[in-house]
Amino acid sequence: MKKHTLLSGLLMSALAISISACGGGNETSDGPPGASATPPSADGGGAGAPAAGLITAADITLGDIDQAMAEKGRSTYDVKCQACHSTGPNRVVGPGWKGITERRQPDWIMNMMLNIDVMLETDPEAQKGLEECLVRMPNQGLSKDQGREVLEFMRTL
Amino acid sequence: MKRPLLMTGTTLGVVAGAFLLMNSLPGCRPSGTTKSVVTGDAASKVYVKPGTHDEFYNFVSGGFSGQLAVYGIPSGRLLREIPVFSVDPESGYGYSEETKGMLTTSHGFIPWDDSHHPELSQTDGVPDGKWCFINGNNTPRIALVDLGTFRTGSIIEIPNSAGNHSSPFTTGNSEYVVAGTRFSVPMGDDASRDVPIKTYKENFKGNVSFIHPEPETGKMSIAFQIVTPGVNFDLSHAGKGPSEGWFFFSCYNTEQAYSLLEVNASQRDKDFIMAVNWKLAEQLAKEGKGKRVPGKHHSNWWNHKTHSTETTVYEDVLQLDPKDHPGLVYFMPCPKSPHGCDVDPTGKYIVGSGKLAALIPVFSFEKIQKAIAANDLEGDFGGIPVLKYESVLHGEVKKPGLGPLHTEFDANGNAYTSFFVSSEIVKWNVEKLEVVDRVPTYYSIGHLCVPGGDSKQPWGKYVIAYNKITKDRYLPTGPELTQSAQLYSIDGDKMELLLDFPTTGEPHYAQAIPAELVKPREVKFFKIEENEHPFVAKGEKETKIERRGKEVHVWMTTIRSHFAPDNIEGIKLGDEVYFHITNLEQDWDVPHGFAIKGAANAELLLMPGETQTLKWVPTRVGVTPMYCTDFCSALHQEMQGYVRVSPANSNVPLTALTVSVDAEM
Numbered sequence: 075m076k077k078h079t080l081l082s083g084l085l086m087s088a089l090a091i092s093i094s095a096c097g098g099g100n101e102t103s104d105g106p107p108g109a110s111a112t113p114p115s116a117d118g119g120g121a122g123a124p125a126a127g128l129i130t131a132a133d134i135t136l137g138d139i140d141q142a143m144a145e146k147g148r149s150t151y152d153v154k155c156q157a158c159h160s161t162g163p164n165r166v167v168g169p170g171w172k173g174i175t176e177r178r179q180p181d182w183i184m185n186m187m188l189n190i191d192v193m194l195e196t197d198p199e200a201q202k203g204l205e206e207c208l209v210r211m212p213n214q215g216l217s218k219d220q221g222r223e224v225l226e227f228m229r230t231l
Numbered sequence: 232m233k234r235p236l237l238m239t240g241t242t243l244g245v246v247a248g249a250f251l252l253m254n255s256l257p258g259c260r261p262s263g264t265t266k267s268v269v270t271g272d273a274a275s276k277v278y279v280k281p282g283t284h285d286e287f288y289n290f291v292s293g294g295f296s297g298q299l300a301v302y303g304i305p306s307g308r309l310l311r312e313i314p315v316f317s318v319d320p321e322s323g324y325g326y327s328e329e330t331k332g333m334l335t336t337s338h339g340f341i342p343w344d345d346s347h348h349p350e351l352s353q354t355d356g357v358p359d360g361k362w363c364f365i366n367g368n369n370t371p372r373i374a375l376v377d378l379g380t381f382r383t384g385s386i387i388e389i390p391n392s393a394g395n396h397s398s399p400f401t402t403g404n405s406e407y408v409v410a411g412t413r414f415s416v417p418m419g420d421d422a423s424r425d426v427p428i429k430t431y432k433e434n435f436k437g438n439v440s441f442i443h444p445e446p447e448t449g450k451m452s453i454a455f456q457i458v459t460p461g462v463n464f465d466l467s468h469a470g471k472g473p474s475e476g477w478f479f480f481s482c483y484n485t486e487q488a489y490s491l492l493e494v495n496a497s498q499r500d501k502d503f504i505m506a507v508n509w510k511l512a513e514q515l516a517k518e519g520k521g522k523r524v525p526g527k528h529h530s531n532w533w534n535h536k537t538h539s540t541e542t543t544v545y546e547d548v549l550q551l552d553p554k555d556h557p558g559l560v561y562f563m564p565c566p567k568s569p570h571g572c573d574v575d576p577t578g579k580y581i582v583g584s585g586k587l588a589a590l591i592p593v594f595s596f597e598k599i600q601k602a603i604a605a606n607d608l609e610g611d612f613g614g615i616p617v618l619k620y621e622s623v624l625h626g627e628v629k630k631p632g633l634g635p636l637h638t639e640f641d642a643n644g645n646a647y648t649s650f651f652v653s654s655e656i657v658k659w660n661v662e663k664l665e666v667v668d669r670v671p672t673y674y675s676i677g678h679l680c681v682p683g684g685d686s687k688q689p690w691g692k693y694v695i696a697y698n699k700i701t702k703d704r705y706l707p708t709g710p711e712l713t714q715s716a717q718l719y720s721i722d723g724d725k726m727e728l729l730l731d732f733p734t735t736g737e738p739h740y741a742q743a744i745p746a747e748l749v750k751p752r753e754v755k756f757f758k759i760e761e762n763e764h765p766f767v768a769k770g771e772k773e774t775k776i777e778r779r780g781k782e783v784h785v786w787m788t789t790i791r792s793h794f795a796p797d798n799i800e801g802i803k804l805g806d807e808v809y810f811h812i813t814n815l816e817q818d819w820d821v822p823h824g825f826a827i828k829g830a831a832n833a834e835l836l837l838m839p840g841e842t843q844t845l846k847w848v849p850t851r852v853g854v855t856p857m858y859c860t861d862f863c864s865a866l867h868q869e870m871q872g873y874v875r876v877s878p879a880n881s882n883v884p885l886t887a888l889t890v891s892v893d894a895e896m
Contacts (some may be wrong), residue, residue, distance in 0.1 A: 153759055153770040157790040157815055166891055167791070167866075208865040209791045215758065215817035 128189055131181045134222070139229050147220075147227030154214040155224065161231050167209055175229050183228065186211060187221040273729045276720060279306040287682050287743045289695065290349040290363050290376075291716070293317075294737025297344040299365050299376055304682070304693060304743055305718055307732030315374045315383050316344030316367040320833035324383075327835055328809065328844040329764075332540025336370055336388045337527040345369045348398060348466075348740040352444075356403040356471045356687030360748035362449060364399040364408050371395030373410055373442055375449045377533075379752040384533050387451040389440050390526030390548055391418040397439070397464040397480050397572075403471055403687070407441040407454060407509065411464030411480050418458075420525055431489040435461035438550070439480060441509060450532045455516045455549045457507060457560065460613025461487055463496070464505075465570050466637075471687050472578030474596040476510035479581050481565065481572035485612065497587060501564040501620065503612070504572055504583050506599060511559055512551055521551040536763040538842050554614040561603060562612050564620040565592055571637035575646065575661050576687050580625055582646060582661075584635035591635050591648060593664060595625035626664045631657045636677060637740075639684030641691040641721060647684070649676040649696065656696060656719065658726060670726040672717055674700040681721070682743035690745060694719045694726065697738035704731055714738055755819035757840030764842035766811030771795040776887035783808045785887060789823035789837060790815040791864040793889065794857070797872030801885030802849060804878055810835075810857075813842040824860025827874065834860050849876040 151159075158167035174183065185193050186200060190211045193200040204210060216224070279285050285303025288310075293300055297317030301310045318325030318334070325334050325342055334341055344367035351358035362384070363376045371392040377384035389395055394413030401408045415437040417424045426434045437459040444451045463484040470477035483502045488495030515521060526548035532541045553560035567585030574581050581594040601607075602622040609619045634652030641647070646661050654675050658668040678697045682690040696717040705713055713733035720727040759769055768774045768786040774795050777784045783806050788795045794812075802808055814823050814837035826834040827847050835843045849855065859870035877883045 152772050154815065154817060157771050157788060157793070157795065160891075167793070210864065212791060212816055212821065213818040215756070 128192060129181050129184045129218075131179065134180045134184065134225075136180060136229070140226055143223050143226040144230050145227075147223035147225070150216065150220050150224050151227055154216065158209075165207070168207055168211060169203070171228055172231050174231070175225070180225055183225055184221050187214075187216055187224060188218060269728050271727070273727070277305040277307065277718065277730045279303065279308070284746060286746060287690075287693075288746050288749055289680070289741055289743040290351070291697070291734055291741040292346050292349055292365060292737075292739040293735055294347065294714070294739055295345050296736030297346050297367065298736065299346060299349055299363065300735050300738075301381065302716075302732070302734075303746075304695070305729065307716070307718060307730050309735070311381055312735055313376055313381055313383065315365055315376065316341075316346055316372065316386075318342045318833075321836065323833050323835040323843060323845070326833035326845075328846055329539040330843075332542050333383060333386055333531045333533060335531060335540075335542060336372065336529050337390070337544075338370060341370045343369075344372060346374075346736075346739075347396065348400070349742050350399050350401050350408065350685075350740075351742050351744055352405040353401050353403055353686060354405075356475075358683060358686055358742065358744045358748070360744055360752060362405070362444070363742070364401065364444075366395050366398035366410065368395050368413070371410065371412075373399045373408060373451065375444055375451060377449060378749050379754045380535070382533065384449040385444070385451050385531060387442060387453070387530045388528040389442075389453070390528040390545075391416070391436075391438055391456060391524070391550075392440065394463075397467040399442070400467045400469060400478075400685075402469045402478070402509065403475055405444060405446075406513075407443055409439055409441055409467055409469075409478060409480075411439040411467055412437045413463050413465065415461035415463065418524065418526075428489050431461055432487050435487075435489070437462050437464055437482070439464060439467075439478075439505075439507065440548075441512065448532065451530055452543075453528070453545075453548050455512060455521060455551055456526075457512060457551050457553060459505070459553070459560070460615070462503070463492075466572045468572055468574045468581075468685060469509075470574055470578055470581075470596065471576070474574065474578040474581075476508065477596070478507045478509045479572050479574065480505040480507065481569040481583060483568035483570075497568060501566050502568055502585075503562040503617070504565045504569060504581065504594065505615075506561045506563060508559055511556070515551055515556055515559070516549060520556065521549050523547045524550045526550075535757065536761055538757070538762065538764045558603075560615050561599070562615055562617040563594060563599065563623050564609070564617065565594075566590065571635070571648075573638040573640075573646075573685060576640050576642065576689055578687070580661055582638045582648075584638060584648065586634055586636055586651070588635065589630065589633060591628040591631050591638075591659075592620075593625040593628065593661065594623050598625065599623045628659050628664045628666065631659060631666055632669070637679055639679055639681040639694065640689050641681055641684070642689045643691070645721075647679060647681060647694045647721070649679045651675055651677060651699070656694060656726065658721070668724065668726055670719060670728060672696040672698055673704055673715075673731070674698055674702055678738070678740040680741040680743055682745070685742070690743075691721060693729075693743075694721050695741065695743070697734070697741060699737075701733075705733060716741075755839075756817055756821075757838060759813075759815065759817060759840045762813070762840060762842060764811070764813070766809075766844065767842045768811070768813045770815065771889070774887070776801075776885055778885055781806055783885070785810050787812045788815050789813070789825070789859065789870075791821070791823075792859065792866040792870040794825075794859070794870065794872045795889040796887035797857075797889050799873070799887045800875040800877075801883045802874055802876045803881055803883075804849060804852060804876065806849065808847045808849065808874070810845045810847065811842060812837055812845070814839050816840070821863065822861050823863055823870070825857065826860045827857040828855050836861060849874075852876050852878055 160170045163172040164170045287304040289302040291300045299313045314324035352362040371389035374386045392412045393416045396413035397411030399408040415435040417434045462482040465481045467480040484496035530543045565583040567588035569583040570586040571584035607622045632650035632653040638648045676696045680695045718730040816839035
């Protein structure tokens with residue numbers, strides 16, 4: 075249950091460092107922090123943009139797992155996602171990804187990666203996530219293809 | 232050629248007349264009493280609703296701050312202070328290992344300068360919003376600020392120069408920006424430079440440099456210098472339209488004084504505006520004319536891919552001597568120590584502003600060409616032909632005010648000249664040479680700015696005064712007061728004061744451009760995929776620590792809201808620790824800061840996708856905290872780490888890690 079990012083050749087023994095867990099996340103709320111004053115996203119499609127720009131289920135076709143695509147997704151994960159998401163079940167900054175494709179719809183996952191500002195403004199589940207973690211999911215500037223590749227990588231976990 | 236100062240009857244009459252005029256006007260000098268001349272609904276004309284944008288960017292020199300400030304017009308809101316020639320602990324500019332190179336010169340690392348004249352790059356004689364040039368006056372340098380990133384993109388040192396004042400004005404397509412010496416100095420090798428000061432006339436030379444910025448990269452190099460007799464070059468502007476291909480420089484101290492210039496350089500009735508045929512100079516340089524002379528200088532360029540400075544050191548420079556090249560340079564007599572040297576939008580007229588004169592001479596480019604063709608000379612100065620004043624003059628604006636300094640233009644044939652001594656802006660018609668309006672400024676205006684006002688197509692709308700004295704205009708702050716600017720509407724027949732706003736440093740020249748020409752260039756973050764910094768960590772998997780003798784290098788990352796690694800051990804007293812920090816964020820406006828206790832330099836402020844390096848030399852044994860200085864998320868206060876420092880002879884293994892209680896890889 076411990077994450078060690080070991081940067082020398084030396085192996086560290088397990089260290090138990092407790093951090094304060096974020097809130098329960100099941101409480102109801104009348105709006106997530108910041109939802110009423112969301113800054114525009116980098117691509118200009120943020121505040122005020124209709125949710126119409128979102129990816130829909132029809133946009134995504136899932137077949138057998140494409141290993142080459144998943145491998146590309148892993149490369150993107152290493153650079154842009156790994157700092158906050160483990161591939162295990164537990165949260166680091168954001169949720170762990172193990173089993174994520176069983177808990178969430180593929181279009182919801184893609185939109186969290188590609189259209190985070192719209193999601194945090196309009197999607198109750200995304201807002202609930204922010205209430206739990208209190209750090210806005212960053213827009214990491216993924217292309218649609220990169221997002222799809224990361225989704226494929228998630229399916230392998 | 233000696234022309235001692237003679238107060239003729241005419242001159243006396245003009246001066247006396249001007250004094251009478253001024254006594255009847257408010258604002259002749261700082262009076263210690265705030266005047267309110269704001270009328271009508273000035274407030275609504277400068278009110279920019281919260282959340283909406285100003286119409287213009289205003290790039291204002293920081294003067295002795297060495298920086299370039301950016302304001303919104305008409306609100307006068309300060310948007311940015313861009314570090315250029317001076318170190319900036321807020322951003323780490325000049326403190327991070329990568330940015331130190333931007334401030335290196337042949338004199339070594341120079342952490343300060345005096346920045347005077349912003350000049351926007353042009354395409355076809357019109358500001359294009361790509362770059363803003365600015366000069367460093369003290370240790371002569373020219374900088375290019377990239378308006379995609381609002382960061383200094385390159386800085387070139389100017390050799391054989393001292394007091395880089397008549398700079399950095401641009402040709403119509405920014406083929407060149409110029410840099411003219413304010414202080415003439417002896418040039419050449421050590422023996423030629425080590426001369427008695429009283430040998431000024433024989434040994435001191437002026438020069439003007441033509442600097443070429445590469446269109447793609449903004450890297451700058453000196454194409455050629457034109458060497459001149461020893462004088463003080465003051466300001467300059469390129470010709471345009473019919474005068475395209477020429478450049479005009481004002482100069483004073485044609486007395487060639489080297490002491491008490493206040494008196495000794497104000498003896499002659501007229502000094503000069505120098506006209507340079509730069510197309511011819513360019514041609515001569517291409518033909519291999521001129522000679523390479525000693526002139527060591529640095530050209531520093533910021534590489535946006537490696538996030539580092541690249542420096543080229545040049546040992547010499549190509550110099551052209553006008554004595555060897557007839558037709559290259561002419562002098563035109565201009566009354567009384569001219570300061571401003573401004574070309575109207577049509578390119579037909581050149582306005583000289585004799586700062587001790589009570590008139591404004593306007594030269595005609597057509598007449599200059601006729602005088603050159605007819606060899607209509609009144610003599611020579613240091614071997615350079617001097618054209619006859621009357622032959623090249625379009626006319627004089629009579630009794631405009633006292634102490635004309637600078638002139639900008641609108642698109643309707645009007646000029647706006649600042650008057651330092653009489654503390655006012657005077658509007659006059661260029662063709663007719665008639666004064667049409669005047670307004671007081673508070674107090675003692677220096678430069679002024681009309682959006683696009685030195686270009687082929689002024690946008691007009693406003694004139695902004697940059698004042699030298701503030702006195703009682705704001706809440707007092709002890710002996711040292713804010714500097715200030717004032718915004719006037721020029722839409723109607725009468726100029727109308729709309730707004731005072733404070734400025735940083737001492738504002739000299741400024742330029743303004745419609746925001747719409749700049750905004751589309753905006754870089755919002757640096758793509759992590761394109762980061763070629765030698766110590767980048769593209770993701771936490773690439774973070775590591777490595778000892779190289781006494782140097783310890785840490786590849787570190789930031790993301791909301793933690794560092795990786797954030798626990799470092801095995802540092803020993805005597806080590807130099809280099810934190811190479813990559814901000815992994817890929818969204819606009821998500822910087823992270825980095826500070827560590829006892830650092831003898833500054834913080835780092837890292838934009839998304841950027842890598843920068845802070846050097847830290849620990850001075851004592853113990854555990855030292857480090858933290859993020861820029862409030863980055865709700866868990867910003869949790870963004871911290873520890874570095875353990877052990878005695879020099881300790882055996883603590885070198886480790887760097889991030890430990891999470893709650894995750895599984």
